[in-house]
Amino acid sequence: MTWLITGGAGYIGAHVVRAMTKSSEPVVVLDDLSSGLASRLLPDVPFVRGSLLDRELLDRTLAGHSVTGVIHLAAKKQVGESVEQPLKYYRDNVHGLTVLLEAVVAADVRRFVFSSSAAVYGTPDVELVSEETPCVPINPYGETKLTGEWLVRAAGRAHGIGTACLRYFNVAGAAEPELADTGVSNIVPMFFDAVTRGGAPGIFGDDYPTPDGTCVRDYIHVRDLADAHLAAARKLAGAGDLTVNIGTGEGVSVRGMADLVAKITGRGEPAAQVLPRRPGDPAQVVAAVGRAREELGWTSTLSVEDMVSSAWDGWCLRHPEAR
Numbered sequence: 001m002t003w004l005i006t007g008g009a010g011y012i013g014a015h016v017v018r019a020m021t022k023s024s025e026p027v028v029v030l031d032d033l034s035s036g037l038a039s040r041l042l043p044d045v046p047f048v049r050g051s052l053l054d055r056e057l058l059d060r061t062l063a064g065h066s067v068t069g070v071i072h073l074a075a076k077k078q079v080g081e082s083v084e085q086p087l088k089y090y091r092d093n094v095h096g097l098t099v100l101l102e103a104v105v106a107a108d109v110r111r112f113v114f115s116s117s118a119a120v121y122g123t124p125d126v127e128l129v130s131e132e133t134p135c136v137p138i139n140p141y142g143e144t145k146l147t148g149e150w151l152v153r154a155a156g157r158a159h160g161i162g163t164a165c166l167r168y169f170n171v172a173g174a175a176e177p178e179l180a181d182t183g184v185s186n187i188v189p190m191f192f193d194a195v196t197r198g199g200a201p202g203i204f205g206d207d208y209p210t211p212d213g214t215c216v217r218d219y220i221h222v223r224d225l226a227d228a229h230l231a232a233a234r235k236l237a238g239a240g241d242l243t244v245n246i247g248t249g250e251g252v253s254v255r256g257m258a259d260l261v262a263k264i265t266g267r268g269e270p271a272a273q274v275l276p277r278r279p280g281d282p283a284q285v286v287a288a289v290g291r292a293r294e295e296l297g298w299t300s301t302l303s304v305e306d307m308v309s310s311a312w313d314g315w316c317l318r319h320p321e322a323r
Contacts, residue, residue: 002026003111003233004067006052006100007074008045009036011181012115012171012222016071017045018179019226025233028065030058031074040179052096058103069111069236070104071229072097075144078185079119082141093144094151101155111236112152113229114165118218118245120146121167123282130288131167131243138280153241162236169218169247169287171225173307179222180314187217187257188308192315195267196322201258205277208284216251216284221302221310224248231296247287248300257304264308265322 003020007013008029013036020027021042028046041047046065050057052074061067075093076082082089097114104112119142120135137143149165156163172188174180184193191201206213228246235242252260258272292298316322 001068002028002065003069003071004028004030004061004065005071005073006030007036007072007115009033009038009040009047010073011179011183012225013073014040014179015175015222015226016073016229017042018175019223019230020233021045023230025230028061028067030061037182052092052100055099055103058100059106062103062107062109067107067109069113069233070100070109071113071115071233072100073115075115077117077141079139079141082139082144086140089140089144093141094147097148097151101151104161105155105159110161111233112156112161112163113232113236114148114152114163116149116165116167117142117145118167118169118247118285118287120149121285123280124285125282127284128249128286128288129245131245131291149243156241162240164232164236164242164244166228166232167243167245168225169220169245169285171222172219172304173221173223173302173310174314175223175226175310177310177314177317180311180317182318187254188261188311189315191258191261192265192312192322195261195265196315196319200270200273201261202275203254203258203272204275204281206255206274207277210253210283212253212255214254215281216253216286218247218250218286219252219257219304219307220247220300221307224300224302228292228296228298231298235296242295244292244295245287245289246292247289249287249289251284251286252304257308260304260308264305264312
């Protein structure tokens with residue numbers, strides 16, 4: 001059995017590749033390196049450079065590597081960019097998935113794990129977000145993830161493919177410094193960038209109905225997330241579908257995260273600056289995680305301190321001046 005991992009040179013994808021290979025699951029990586037890094041690729045893992053829109057390449061890859069399962073992580077994922085360029089996001093995230101599923105059906109691949117997102121829920125007004133919470137995405141990125149779930153489930157039902165849609169909450173951390181997130185759009189590297197430049201982390205609003213007035217989010221270590229993919233891949237057998245939240249079930253406020261970053265980096269000054277609220281930010285988004293435990297036998301094991309400290313090691317590897 002060989003798993004094709006699309007987006008396997010990306011931040012999350014590279015961690016999934018390592019989790020799979022460490023557990024003796026053969027994999028092949030497909031990535032166009034538009035945002036992934038060649039340095040994250042393992043030398044003993046087959047690599048195919050190309051686009052999901054290239055059907056001939058997909059057919060050759062699935063057949064040439066005797067692929068029996070797919071973990072699909074390749075996608076555009078910047079919320080703000082999706083608002084500015086919705087056609088790009090629907091082309092890459094929805095049309096690209098459609099082409100991939102057509103190739104999967106033609107090759108008689110029977111297992112498919114889809115990288116989804118808590119963005120499908122939009123701005124839920126509940127204490128814990130369960131898989132039954134209504135999905136009302138508020139941006140094109142979230143829309144493409146929800147549409148992707150519909151496509152995956154429909155193809156699975158029609159063609160006897162076992163499917164799993166994993167709804168990630170806020171991902172942070174690194175299993176190894178060289179695998180750390182290289183962008184600055186997520187909260188942890190965003191705060192690192194601010195303190196490295198001698199500035200103050202920005203907090204968007206401090207008047208929410210939460211204990212300290214700042215938004216509360218569920219942060220999941222990327223290494224735990226990768227292990228969840230391994231669990232989902234091994235769970236799938238035959239037809240049927242799973243939709244599972246991947247989080248910790250515990251919330252951390254934005255101010256709490258800023259304080260933790262200050263502690264771990266040793267950059268306590270200047271203090272975080274409060275900025276105006278961002279439109280559409282819900283006060284709290286925390287995962288209900290019972291289904292992941294029951295269906296996958298998986299629970300998170302790493303703390304938010306583990307996430308920030310490991311991410312800081314990765315940040316300093318690329319920004320030595322930060323030390």
